[in-house]
Every structure is written in structure tokens, then in C-alpha cells.
Amino acid sequence: MIRLTAIERAFTVGDERVHALRRVNLTIATGEYLSIMGPSGSGKSTLLNILGLLDRPDAGTYLLEGRDTTALNDRQQAALRRHQIGFIFQFFHLVPRLTAAENVELPMTLAGIAPAERKARVAAALARLGLTDRARHRPDQLSGGQRQRVAIARATILRPALVLADEPTGNLDRASGQEVIQTIEALNQEGMTVVMVTHDPELGGRTRRQVRMQDGRIVEDSGGGG
Numbered sequence: 376m377i378r379l380t381a382i383e384r385a386f387t388v389g390d391e392r393v394h395a396l397r398r399v400n401l402t403i404a405t406g407e408y409l410s411i412m413g414p415s416g417s418g419k420s421t422l423l424n425i426l427g428l429l430d431r432p433d434a435g436t437y438l439l440e441g442r443d444t445t446a447l448n449d450r451q452q453a454a455l456r457r458h459q460i461g462f463i464f465q466f467f468h469l470v471p472r473l474t475a476a477e478n479v480e481l482p483m484t485l486a487g488i489a490p491a492e493r494k495a496r497v498a499a500a501l502a503r504l505g506l507t508d509r510a511r512h513r514p515d516q517l518s519g520g521q522r523q524r525v526a527i528a529r530a531t532i533l534r535p536a537l538v539l540a541d542e543p544t545g546n547l548d549r550a551s552g553q554e555v556i557q558t559i560e561a562l563n564q565e566g567m568t569v570v571m572v573t574h575d576p577e578l579g580g581r582t583r584r585q586v587r588m589q590d591g592r593i594v595e596d597s598g599g600g601g
């Protein structure tokens with residue numbers, strides 16, 4: 376469960392103060408499937424970065440699974456991020472020189488999982504995504520949709536509780552985007568909480584809950600944890 380209370384985040388650019396988030400309150404129950412929409416500059420990415428512990432709020436509290444993350448130091452936050460949170464980005468962020476299988480394996484290597492188990496889990500993850508015959512391909516030998524599915528496998532191979540996606544289909548054609556969304560929806564059906572930023576109203580319309588932001592505030596919330 377996630378509870379953001381009175382989250383503030385501002386940036387100083389030159390002598391101007393940009394208020395990216397203004398007293399944002401948001402509660403997300405475990406297993407929710409939620410999209411964040413709103414115009415450019417409304418604070419969506421800033422909110423996602425805070426949820427992902429990639430950025431700290433200037434004020435307010437962020438409880439993740441009952442823990443006050445704002446009280447954790449950077450190392451504790453990084454550990455929580457590694458084990459609890461999976462990130463999916465618009466531009467995939469795969470390691471170019473590693474194969475698909477090696478990219479998926481990487482988080483398990485960093486987590487100290489034994490090689491035999493790593494190999495078995497990579498094979499299972501790629502098989503589930505229909506990518507077994509692409510296991511030894513490097514990212515530049517894969518289509519955009521395949522790259523994104525490899526990125527999703529990598530993001531979720533440690534079974535994080537929370538999956539954060541920033542425009543996951545923004546760089547894909549429609550058919551590949553549909554496949555990627557189905558992959559994300561399957562993760563949600565397995566119990567992962569999914570929070571997705573998107574400009575695409577059709578995509579946003581598929582999520583069970585929709586939050587709309589404007590000028591750093593949540594101006595609409597179709598429901599859920601409140």
C-alpha cells in the first residue's frame with residue numbers, strides 16, 4: 376500500500392521557482408492498476424520519480440508498505456527500490472552490449488541469486504513473453520516491442536510489489552503497444568501494483584483507476600484508495 380500525504384516538490388530554475396507538485400495526496404492500494412494523465416509539465420514524471428524513490432519530496436510523507444520512506448537514507452532507499460520497485464521507461468534503457476537474456480538476468484546477478492536459478496528464471500520469463508528465440512539477440516537486433524518486453528521482464532524478474540511505467544508505449548507502433556500493454560496487464564493480474572504515466576487517452580482508459588494532474592495538483596481521481 377502506498378500513501379502520499381501533502382507531497383511538495385519545487386525546482387529552482389534561474390531565479391524562478393517551479394512548483395512541480397503542490398500538496399499532493401494519493402493512496403494506492405496493493406494490486407491497483409492506475410494511470411496518471413495530464414498536460415505536459417503538470418507534474419506526472421515528478422510524481423512517478425518520487426513514487427520510485429528516484430527523487431525526494433521537499434515536504435510531505437511517503438509510506439510504502441507501511442514504511443516511511445522519507446525517513447530512510449539513500450542506501451536504504453536504494454535497497455527498497457531494488458527489491459520492491461520495477462521501472463519501465465519509454466526508451467527501454469536496455470544495456471546495448473548485453474543480449475536479451477543477459478539484460479533480464481542482470482538484476483538477479485546484482486541481487487546475488489545463484490547462476491542456475493538465474494538461468495531458469497530468465498528462460499521462463501522469455502518463454503512467457505514469446506521471446507525464447509530472441510534470447511541471444513542484442514537490443515539493436517530486436518524490434519521496439521520486443522525491446523520493451525525484454526525491459527519489462529528485466530524490471531519484474533525480482534517480482535517487485537510496485538511497477539512504475541513512464542509512457543511505456545510512447546515509442547511503439549500501435550500493434551507493439553498493444554502487446555506491451557497486455558504484458559503489463561498480466562503483471563497486474565498476478566498481483567503487482569501498476570502505476571503508469573501516459574498521454575494516450577485510450578491507454579489511460581484501460582486502467583481501472585485514472586488520476587488527472589494539472590499544475591502540480593491532482594484535479595481528478597476516478598476512485599480507488601482515495
Ligand SMILES: Nc1ncnc2c1ncn2[C@@H]1O[C@H](COP(=O)(O)OP(=O)(O)OP(=O)(O)O)[C@@H](O)[C@H]1O
Binds near residue numbers: 393414417419421
Ligand atoms: N529537474 C528539474 N529541474 C527543474 N525543473 C524541473 C525538473 N523536473 C521537472 N521540472 C519542472 O517541473 C514541472 C513538472 O515537470 P514534470 O516532468 O513532472 O511534468 P510532466 O507532467 O511529466 O510533463 P511531460 O508530460 O512533458 O513529461 C515542469 O514545469 C518542469 O519544467
